[in-house]
Amino acid sequence: MAKSGNWIGAKVLGTLAIETQGLVKRFGRQVAVNRLDLKVPQQSVFGFLGPNGAGKSTTMRMLLGLTTPDEGRISIFGRDLKSNRIATLSEIGATIEAPALYDHASGWLNVDLTRRLRGLKRAETDRVLEVVGLTPVGAKRVSGYSMGMRQRLALARALLGEPKLLILDEPTNGLDPEGIEDMRALLSDLPHQTGVTVFVSSHLLSEVEHVATSVGLIYEGRLILQGEVRSLLSAQTRIVFQVNNPEQAKHIVLARGVADVIANADTIDMLVEQDRSGIAAINRALVEGGLEVSAVSVQLNTLEKLYRDTLSSCSQWAPL
Ligand SMILES: Nc1ncnc2c1ncn2[C@@H]1O[C@H](COP(=O)(O)OP(=O)(O)O)[C@@H](O)[C@H]1O
Ligand SMILES: [Mg+2]
Missing domain, CATH: 3.30.70.260 (ACT domain)
Known part of the structure; x- marks a missing residue:
């Protein structure tokens, strides 16, 4: 098996959207994220995959500056996050937990409140609602929205200000198959439409396998495989x-x-x-x-098979 963290695929050229080196996060004695070397190419849809508890959310929180790493470095578009925090974070849009929305307000207002806080032009609200396909229901109260519409609304909010990088933590969680399909279509279109890089996590491979151009598999805090989907599958x-x-x-x-x-x-x-x-x-x-x-x-080869094979070979590893 490839050495943990090695990139499998075409040589990655140019600046990466996300690069981490030896990223570690501990909670007490537990190592939640263990020496992660992530390489996320620009304009990719990068599927960050792993079972529940693998360390996906903790990694994403570190990328967003919400949690401080115990060790390691993070660079976003070639800039060190620690020393360029404000400028770097202003280029990132994120949905990190179950979206917190004002149920009694309209979808449009939910997005517009954030837009105002960010000091962006009013047209931005209409633009992002259009991107996620919510323009026709923008005036309706969020209390009447389906789970899929709520997730898309959260995505609209993350798209405010035209971020270069989107970090989406399990955006398909709780969606029905139709909602998952809508979200997939949306995510796979975004890099072409806007040039954005999408870093998206899921514990279910099937939810990202058809949209991801690159994937990373994380298991018990360790990145066990990463690379271009095409290269991984032709391996x-x-x-x-x-x-x-x-x-x-x-x-x-x-x-x-x-x-x-x-x-x-x-x-x-x-x-x-x-x-x-x-x-x-x-x-x-x-x-x-x-x-x-x-x-x-x-x-x-299918990603499903690769995922299963890789996880089953990892569960035979001796603990650190
Ligand atoms: N704030 C925290 N305090 C203590 N342990 C935590 C905290 N956040 C996450 N963990 C632990 O770290 C591990 C990784 O969690 P998480 O990053 O949420 O995984 P995932 O998002 O892949 O499901 C889990 O064992 C979890 O219980
Ligand atoms: Mg999580």
């Missing part, structure tokens, strides 16, 4: 070639350095760390070796 691809001579095909593939190859009655079956061009190269080698390839099936 183990199962490929089946249907061929006229599986034994001969197996030799050709073994000679290319693929270790796990099984020859079946009319197929060979292998696990490879290859991207598309690597798969094409294996295909070409088979054909050039004189074999007839009549079908290729590529079963891409």
